[in-house]
Amino acid sequence: MPTLATHADPAPSRSIAEAVNRWFAGAARPLPWRAADVSPWAVLVSEFMLQQTQVARVQPRWEEWMRRWPTPADLAAAPPSEAVRMWDRLGYPRRALWLHRAATEIVERHGGAVPRDLDALLALQGVGPYTARAIAAFAFGERHPVVDTNTRRVIARAVGGVAEAGPPATARDLDAMSSLLPDDAAAARAFNAGAMELGATVCTARSPRCDDCPIATHCAWRAAGYPEYDGPRRARQARFEGSDREARGLVMRELRAAHRPVAPRELADVVAEPGRLARAVDGLVADGLAVRVEGGLALPEA
DNA sequence: AACGCGTGGAT
DNA sequence: TATCCAAGCGT
Numbered sequence: 001m002p003t004l005a006t007h008a009d010p011a012p013s014r015s016i017a018e019a020v021n022r023w024f025a026g027a028a029r030p031l032p033w034r035a036a037d038v039s040p041w042a043v044l045v046s047e048f049m050l051q052q053t054q055v056a057r058v059q060p061r062w063e064e065w066m067r068r069w070p071t072p073a074d075l076a077a078a079p080p081s082e083a084v085r086m087w088d089r090l091g092y093p094r095r096a097l098w099l100h101r102a103a104t105e106i107v108e109r110h111g112g113a114v115p116r117d118l119d120a121l122l123a124l125q126g127v128g129p130y131t132a133r134a135i136a137a138f139a140f141g142e143r144h145p146v147v148d149t150n151t152r153r154v155i156a157r158a159v160g161g162v163a164e165a166g167p168p169a170t171a172r173d174l175d176a177m178s179s180l181l182p183d184d185a186a187a188a189r190a191f192n193a194g195a196m197e198l199g200a201t202v203c204t205a206r207s208p209r210c211d212d213c214p215i216a217t218h219c220a221w222r223a224a225g226y227p228e229y230d231g232p233r234r235a236r237q238a239r240f241e242g243s244d245r246e247a248r249g250l251v252m253r254e255l256r257a258a259h260r261p262v263a264p265r266e267l268a269d270v271v272a273e274p275g276r277l278a279r280a281v282d283g284l285v286a287d288g289l290a291v292r293v294e295g296g297l298a299l300p301e302a
Numbered sequence: 303a304a305c306g307c308g309t310g311g312a313t
Numbered sequence: 314t315a316t317c318c319a320a321g322c323g324t
Contacts, residue, residue, distance in 0.1 A: 050320040054311065058320085091308035091319095098322080128322050148320045167303085168321090196320060205318065206313060235304080237318075249308050287307090 013180045016158060016218050017191045023214030024194030040114035040139035041072055047131045048099045053091055061090055073112045075103040081299035085256050093252055094287055098126025116140045129170050137192050143185040145177035146192035150199025161220030163229035247271045247280035261295035
């Protein structure tokens, strides 16, 4: 029976997972939300904070957050304004609102306990394909493929032989990870975390440290001679300086600090251009991050 | 499907 | 210094 395989390895997927897990067993960073005794809620909070935000920035905020609101019910009992204030400058403050909403949903629908079921997780505000599977896998040990930007890059390189992953395609990305995932739930959990860790610390976007890579001998990109990427590039982020996005951040900073309604006049001091300020305020109100009240603009109290 | 959404670390 | 891009999500 002829085969296209030209190498001796009959199960490259299994080899990759085994090599990653061997490496991860010794290389895993001691992140606090990975401790054996943390609650599913603690894992959920970490995953919200880690959406598009690096570990180093999340860690201190996560510690404070868990001290103040150790359970979903604790957060649900606080006003959204306090969640947004505690979020401080972590970025994408909508996530603070989503986390508060998710806590309320957990209390109302699940008796205050983070659900284990994937569909129940996906139904929570702010929980998408990545976060739902991360919680199921890391908090509950369920066997699911967990795919984040790091994992996508590792698979693109090691399996696909290309330098970058290209635009996300959730179904295909999950399938690709599934084909590498060990059958054993504990090994699958470790591989999900290990692939992310490898992408975050070794197989990085900018300057990958291929000399230190535990799967270098399995890597299709390496075997191909590290060809440059020629596929579709992700659209460049718009310039931040002078953007509406920056204006939103400046307005939010005022609202967090004020503890009282902020008058339009005060906002004009931080965003001088009227059109830009108006777009920022309208957008924040539409997102529920700000409410128009007597005397100006404020954070949502409920 | 492509876009908008904050902030700051890394190079 | 400027640019890239980061444990994504909702629309």
